[in-house]
Amino acid sequence: xxxxxxxxxxxxxxxxxxxxxxxxxxxxxxxxxxxxxxxxxxxxxxxxxxxxxxxxxxxxxxxxxxxxxxxxxxxxxxxxxxxxxxxxxxxxxxxxxxxxxxxxxxxxxxxxxxxxxxxxxxxxxxxxxxxxxxxxxxxxxxxxxxxxxxxxxxxxxxxxxxxxxxxxxxxxxxxxxxxxxxxxxxxxxxxxxxxxxxxxxxxxxxxxxxxxxxxxxxxxxxxxxxxxxxxxxxxxxxxxxxxxxxxxxxxxxxxxxxxxxxxxxxxxxxxxxxxxxxxxxxxxxxxxxxxxxxxxxxxxxxxxxxxxxxxxxxxxxxxxxxxxxxxxxxxxxxxxxxxxxxxxxxxxxxxxxxxxxxxxxxxxxxxxxxxxxxxxxxxxxxxxxxxxxxxxxxxxxxxxxxxxxxxxxxxxxxxxxxxxxxxxxxxxxxxxxxxxxxxxxxxxxxxxxxxxxxxxxxxxxxxxxxxxxxxxxxxxxxx
Amino acid sequence: xxxxxxxxxxxxxxxxxxxxxxxxxxxxxxxxxxxxxxxxxxxxxxxxxxxxxxxxxxxxxxxxxxxxxxxxxxxxxxxxxxxxxxxxxxxxxxxxxxxxxxxxxxxxxxxxxxxxxxxxxxxxxxxxxxxxxxxxxxxxxxxxxxxxxxxxxxxxxxxxxxxxxxxxxxxxxxxxxxxxxxxxxxxxxxxxxxxxxxxxxxxxxxxxxxxxxxxxxxxxxxxxxxxxxxxxxxxxxxxxxxxxxxxxxxxxxxxxxxxxxxxxxxxxxxxxxxxxxxxxxxxxxxxxxxxxxxxxxxxxxxxxxxxxxxxxxxxxxxxxxxxxxxxxxxxxxxxxxxxxxxxxxxxxxxxxxxxxxxxxxxxxxxxxxxxxxxxxxxxxxxxxxxxxxxxxx
Numbered sequence: 001x002x003x004x005x006x007x008x009x010x011x012x013x014x015x016x017x018x019x020x021x022x023x024x025x026x027x028x029x030x031x032x033x034x035x036x037x038x039x040x041x042x043x044x045x046x047x048x049x050x051x052x053x054x055x056x057x058x059x060x061x062x063x064x065x066x067x068x069x070x071x072x073x074x075x076x077x078x079x080x081x082x083x084x085x086x087x088x089x090x091x092x093x094x095x096x097x098x099x100x101x102x103x104x105x106x107x108x109x110x111x112x113x114x115x116x117x118x119x120x121x122x123x124x125x126x127x128x129x130x131x132x133x134x135x136x137x138x139x140x141x142x143x144x145x146x147x148x149x150x151x152x153x154x155x156x157x158x159x160x161x162x163x164x165x166x167x168x169x170x171x172x173x174x175x176x177x178x179x180x181x182x183x184x185x186x187x188x189x190x191x192x193x194x195x196x197x198x199x200x201x202x203x204x205x206x207x208x209x210x211x212x213x214x215x216x217x218x219x220x221x222x223x224x225x226x227x228x229x230x231x232x233x234x235x236x237x238x239x240x241x242x243x244x245x246x247x248x249x250x251x252x253x254x255x256x257x258x259x260x261x262x263x264x265x266x267x268x269x270x271x272x273x274x275x276x277x278x279x280x281x282x283x284x285x286x287x288x289x290x291x292x293x294x295x296x297x298x299x300x301x302x303x304x305x306x307x308x309x310x311x312x313x314x315x316x317x318x319x320x321x322x323x324x325x326x327x328x329x330x331x332x333x334x335x336x337x338x339x340x341x342x343x344x345x346x347x348x349x350x351x352x353x354x355x356x357x358x359x360x361x362x363x364x365x366x367x368x369x370x371x372x373x374x375x376x377x378x379x380x381x382x383x384x385x386x387x388x389x390x391x392x393x394x395x396x397x398x399x400x401x402x403x404x405x406x407x408x409x410x411x412x413x414x415x416x417x418x419x420x421x422x423x424x425x426x427x428x429x430x431x432x433x434x435x436x437x438x439x440x441x442x443x444x445x446x447x448x449x450x451x452x453x454x455x456x457x458x459x460x461x462x463x464x465x466x467x468x469x470x471x472x473x474x475x476x477x478x479x
Numbered sequence: 480x481x482x483x484x485x486x487x488x489x490x491x492x493x494x495x496x497x498x499x500x501x502x503x504x505x506x507x508x509x510x511x512x513x514x515x516x517x518x519x520x521x522x523x524x525x526x527x528x529x530x531x532x533x534x535x536x537x538x539x540x541x542x543x544x545x546x547x548x549x550x551x552x553x554x555x556x557x558x559x560x561x562x563x564x565x566x567x568x569x570x571x572x573x574x575x576x577x578x579x580x581x582x583x584x585x586x587x588x589x590x591x592x593x594x595x596x597x598x599x600x601x602x603x604x605x606x607x608x609x610x611x612x613x614x615x616x617x618x619x620x621x622x623x624x625x626x627x628x629x630x631x632x633x634x635x636x637x638x639x640x641x642x643x644x645x646x647x648x649x650x651x652x653x654x655x656x657x658x659x660x661x662x663x664x665x666x667x668x669x670x671x672x673x674x675x676x677x678x679x680x681x682x683x684x685x686x687x688x689x690x691x692x693x694x695x696x697x698x699x700x701x702x703x704x705x706x707x708x709x710x711x712x713x714x715x716x717x718x719x720x721x722x723x724x725x726x727x728x729x730x731x732x733x734x735x736x737x738x739x740x741x742x743x744x745x746x747x748x749x750x751x752x753x754x755x756x757x758x759x760x761x762x763x764x765x766x767x768x769x770x771x772x773x774x775x776x777x778x779x780x781x782x783x784x785x786x787x788x789x790x791x792x793x794x795x796x797x798x799x800x801x802x803x804x805x806x807x808x809x810x811x812x813x814x815x816x817x818x819x820x821x822x823x824x825x826x827x828x829x830x831x832x833x834x835x836x837x838x839x840x841x842x843x844x845x846x847x848x849x850x851x852x853x854x855x856x857x858x859x860x861x862x863x864x865x866x867x868x869x870x871x872x
Contacts, residue, residue, distance in 0.1 A: 350614075382728070387734075423630065425730065434731070460620070
């Protein structure tokens with residue numbers, strides 16, 4: 001049996017209300033708000049956050065860490081990867097310390113890429129030993145033209161699913177997919193922003209018939225009726241369309257249709273069904289059947305059955321907590337700045353490809369050293385101990401990601417699209433100290449003793465590529 | 480004995496430009512003005528100097544090279560030994576130290592130590608820009624000079640239960656001293672309220688808690704004491720030269736308190752030992768200390784032994800370090816009001832202490848000052864220099 005062992009969610013902290021967008025762009029506003037990545041986030045950083053949450057949720061549910069060495073595949077599904085050429089999965093694999101000989105690949109080009117990733121992962125696991133795992137990560141930070149309808153609808157977020165053959169929250173019972181060449185949304189090589197077809201056309205000739213086709217066929221092949229499904233989880237660019245689809249297929253939108261969160265976080269593209277499914281797993285009862293359908297140049301559907309273990313999700317991250325983390329971004333100008341649409345993208349940052357490559361262990365994996373002679377933990381790494389004078393007597397020491405602020409400041413000198421910049425000294429749980437930027441925080445809330453967590457962020461684009469490192473941010477609660 | 484000066488070393492003359500926004504003068508203009516004044520004060524011909532040490536943290540920012548050549552060119556002082564010294568904010572005092580050691584070695588008996596910095600050729604944020612762009616691309620990125628000292632201030636407040644007021648009083652004091660100094664960059668009185676209402680640079684430090692960003696140069700002519708005696712009876716004796724270089728990674732050190740700086744303590748220990756100073760708070764008559772931010776001056780008091788840990792702020796509250804107090808500090812306005820061209824600051828302090836010991840400090844003259852101290856601190860409390868100067872008798 002193959003299924004889902006854990007899920008991980010990540011929603012950026014900022015929420016932009018559609019009213020603010022409408023006012024700034026002189027367009028008609030719609031309801032709700034959308035999640036907006038901070039200026040230091042992209043699809044890779046949010047994917048890392050969701051993956052780290054997934055690993056942690058697994059440890060909470062099953063009492064053991066999933067071993068990176070047992071991960072046979074890492075699939076990164078996104079239509080907004082920071083790279084047109086270069087693998088994002090490779091960055092995630094490094095940060096997560098996944099087996100270097102595992103399959104690692106990026107999937108893009110369709111909003112159902114995440115479910116395609118699940119299909120690839122399932123196939124991979126069939127051939128693998130029982131303890132093998134595959135991590136499928138979806139993450140989106142799609143760029144919409146200011147004032148367009150996508151400017152209102154698209155939101156940012158990430159979610160990861162850990163697939164396995166044992167320790168399952170839900171099993172994958174069957175799948176069905178339909179491929180079609182349909183111009184609903186696209187972005188050409190030369191396009192900065194997402195483009196989309198005429199609304200009525202894409203709904204009538206694309207979304208509704210294709211999704212109906214794939215869902216009907218999955219039910220038929222599984223010998224099930226609409227009433228057997230307790231949760232219908234479908235991708236939708238807007239809630240109305242999902243309801244229309246559910247009614248058209250004979251489902252009850254009120255009781256069966258899962259929340260797609262469009263009004264809270266926006267249309268998160270390939271991450272949307274992963275987020276909805278994770279939220280649904282958090283509430284599912286053993287034995288429940290869930291139908292998940294993704295969309296994009298056709299459709300892809302999965303039938304999942306919650307196991308007895310699904311109750312273990314009580315200890316895991318909750319969608320509500322992630323939603324609650326949101327804080328308002330009141331300035332549309334700032335939003336444009338965050339997305340490099342307006343303003344200076346960043347200062348001319350110094351970087352060195354050779355140095356970044358040489359120090360990957362330290363910078364991406366947060367591995368410092370501990371002096372064998374005097375026990376002091378050093379980060380950054382060093383060969384000579386300035387405490388006891390030992391030379392080359394260091395052992396690797398992986399830093400913890402939680403800690404408390406020892407001291408801090410809110411700095412108005414450093415150029416940052418979201419000033420002031422908070423800098424803090426953090427004493428880490430397990431030992432060692434981190435000094436760096438604090439992000440996603442209201443400067444007024446920062447104080448000595450505040451609990452924070454290290455999150456993966458982009459510091460700048462020195463040498464013309466994203467330079468990733470860690471910043472502290474408020475802990476994402478699990479209450 | 481190791482750690483002590485074998486020869487008696489003397490300062491024969493000093494020079495210092497006014498500090499400020501010298502948009503009309505380049506790096507070389509400032510160097511020449513300071514050097515000429517020092518030579519005139521020492522009554523020596525520049526051509527008789529045998530070697531020079533030039534301190535400049537980032538000469539390339541002002542279009543110069545990281546070599547001794549810009550000084551040779553500025554002074555027309557060519558084909559002589561010139562060494563560039565760079566040690567962040569301790570550059571000036573380290574330059575002076577190297578010139579003294581060269582004379583002490585016996586190889587030279589008349590040399591120039593000069594510090595020059597053009598901060599304003601690089602824009603208004605050049606100080607902080609330095610920290611934004613230098614060094615490791617990721618580690619500690621975002622650190623600026625104010626952000627580091629602001630973090631010290633927050634921790635100091637937390638540990639010792641004080642607020643911003645004692646810090647603000649440091650600014651008020653140093654601004655007052657600046658009004659008595661025609662060479663100071665900022666020559667205006669400020670009030671406690673002005674500081675408290677001034678905009679943030681890095682919380683809890685405001686613009687008025689911070690040093691001015693200035694251009695300037697300062698110089699000293701160094702010789703042997705036995706030779707100086709023949710030129711002028713009021714030459715100044717070099718009593719102690721301390722330098723302590725630690726790591727800038729202290730910000731990541733789990734044991735680092737952000738409340739005191741080991742390099743200052745170590746450099747002071749060395750200089751006091753050489754000068755035979757046992758109780759600095761009783762023996763030192765005037766001090767020029769590194770007040771890049773107001774909190775720094777308070778921490779300096781403690782690290783230099785003028786006050787016990789956690790009580791430095793009391794010296795300000797009690798007026799001990801004001802002009803007329805028992806131990807006047809930064810009588811010329813300090814970095815705060817005189818300004819802070821990095822490489823020049825240490826030699827500017829030497830200039831002030833020499834003038835005070837020679838009773839030539841005009842309206843800010845301290846009565847009967849016999850032993851003076853200069854202190855500069857570099858980076859995030861990573862390195863420090865302490866120099867003790869005295870009257871010849």
